[in-house]
Amino acid sequence: MKKVLLEGLAVAVIGATLAFAANALSPRGLHLNEDYFRGTQRPPASAPIANNPSANTNSQTDTVAAELKAKGLQAVDGNRALGLFQDPLYQTESIIFLDARDDQHYREGHIPGAYQFDNYHPENYIATVFPVCQKASQIVVYCNGGNCEDSQFAALRLRDDLKIPGEKLFVYVGGITEWTARSRPIETGERKSGKLRASGK
Amino acid sequence: MELAGVLARWLLGWFFVYMGLNKVLHPVDFLKLVRQYEIVNSPLLLNSIAAALPWFEVFCGLLLLAGIAVRGSALMLLVMLVPFSLVVLRRAMELDATQRIPLCAVTFDCGCGGGEVVICHKLLENCALILLACGLLTGMGRRFSARYSLFQNSPPPK
Numbered sequence: 001m002k003k004v005l006l007e008g009l010a011v012a013v014i015g016a017t018l019a020f021a022a023n024a025l026s027p028r029g030l031h032l033n034e035d036y037f038r039g040t041q042r043p044p045a046s047a048p049i050a051n052n053p054s055a056n057t058n059s060q061t062d063t064v065a066a067e068l069k070a071k072g073l074q075a076v077d078g079n080r081a082l083g084l085f086q087d088p089l090y091q092t093e094s095i096i097f098l099d100a101r102d103d104q105h106y107r108e109g110h111i112p113g114a115y116q117f118d119n120y121h122p123e124n125y126i127a128t129v130f131p132v133c134q135k136a137s138q139i140v141v142y143c144n145g146g147n148c149e150d151s152q153f154a155a156l157r158l159r160d161d162l163k164i165p166g167e168k169l170f171v172y173v174g175g176i177t178e179w180t181a182r183s184r185p186i187e188t189g190e191r192k193s194g195k196l197r198a199s200g201k
Numbered sequence: 202m203e204l205a206g207v208l209a210r211w212l213l214g215w216f217f218v219y220m221g222l223n224k225v226l227h228p229v230d231f232l233k234l235v236r237q238y239e240i241v242n243s244p245l246l247l248n249s250i251a252a253a254l255p256w257f258e259v260f261c262g263l264l265l266l267a268g269i270a271v272r273g274s275a276l277m278l279l280v281m282l283v284p285f286s287l288v289v290l291r292r293a294m295e296l297d298a299t300q301r302i303p304l305c306a307v308t309f310d311c312g313c314g315g316g317e318v319v320i321c322h323k324l325l326e327n328c329a330l331i332l333l334a335c336g337l338l339t340g341m342g343r344r345f346s347a348r349y350s351l352f353q354n355s356p357p358p359k
Contacts, residue, residue: 004338007273007351008280011261015277019256020249023228030228030252035244037236102229120229 036120037149039071039156064173073155074170076140078182081172084140085111085184096136098129099176100143100154111142111179112187112196119154126162133164145175206341209333214265216330217278220314221258231255234312238288254281255314265337268346275337282334286327293320 023029030036065075076084089095090113097114099106106116115132117125133139139158143150151171158164172179180186188195224231232251241247258281264274289311297304305321313323336342343349 003350003352004272004276007270008276009273010351011264011270011273011277015257015260016253018260019253022225022256023252026225026228028226028228030232030248032245032248032252034248036232036248037244120232 030120036153038153038160061173068152068171068173071152071156072159072166073152074167075173076170078172078174078178081140081142081174081179082182082184084138084170089137093132094136095138095140096132097172098133098139098141098154098158100141100150101176105144105176107189109180109186109188109197110176110191112185113192114142114187115191117141117154117158119150119157122154122157122161130162133158133162133168137168138170139164139168140170140172142172142175142179145173145177148175151175203341203344206336207344209336210265210268210271210342210346213275213278213330213333213337214262217258217262218266219262221255221260221262223314224255224312225259228252228255231312234310237312238292240288257281268342269348270351271342271346271349272338272340273351275334279331279334279338282327282331286324286331289320289327290324293324 023032061075061077068075084090084095085097087095090097097111098117099110099114100117100119101110102118102120103116106118110116115125115129117129139155141151141155141158143154155169155171159166159169183198185196185198187193188197228251231254232248235251235254236247241250257277261274261277264270265278292309292311293304293307296307296309300307305319307320308317309320310317311320311323315323
């Protein structure tokens, strides 16, 4: 029994060492000291209703908007987001959209012209996004919508770490899920790839 | 009986390698899932669990497949399986109370590496894995082992 415990301890120590080393070396690795979920105490409610736009009841949207307000962020709904997208200032990058999702989801489809800003690997995007955010007067951050909080975390990172003024920051609560459900245009691949497709069901 | 032990060792090893790799490839998704259990408040602890646990699962799985430090690896898998099963059950009971559906109708992604699952099935699966790990702890699965015990050379059974 003692030998088994010792063996278990050896496996634990060696395994943990190798595990942390692998994480450090992996390009997908997590930064141990990073607070990825800044500004929140509790995770969102159950996942099953996460990405279904029809489940985005008014009460859920209102709740999210209230949470954003409590954190000093501003919410925009689908109509306002579309208005900002169609505003001529979007073409001059006085208004910009930031997609807070990972590479795979961004490439599968994003709001045309949106910059990517993955909250979990911000170092890959700051050099591109920071100067653009400084020049813009309005910055709309989105993710999947529903229970997705990544847009909030990204907006908080922009405000708290990069010192982007909070009054410029808006969170599109409905996210890409609502955008596509309303059959709005989607761009695939890289930003300004020119590969547009109609979204919706 | 010994063959059954070897098969149990390989099955358990393969399972943890497979599930661990699924999580290794998507560490951010796993991080979000670990967060939902509210086990720890500290970002450092949360990130450490999410960063290291998948790789540790792969490591233990590989040890079992190779037949190295089998009982120690099985013990570590038990140390992970038992408390994790309890937190999954706790989460399922919370959702059961919130959604007002039967416990065995609750589905969510438990962070096991297999996506969204029916939690009753997952808990049954974990019970089976726990039994397999306990079996290995008793000394099963020595045949075809590279080094069954780290601290003692044990010849394989005839």
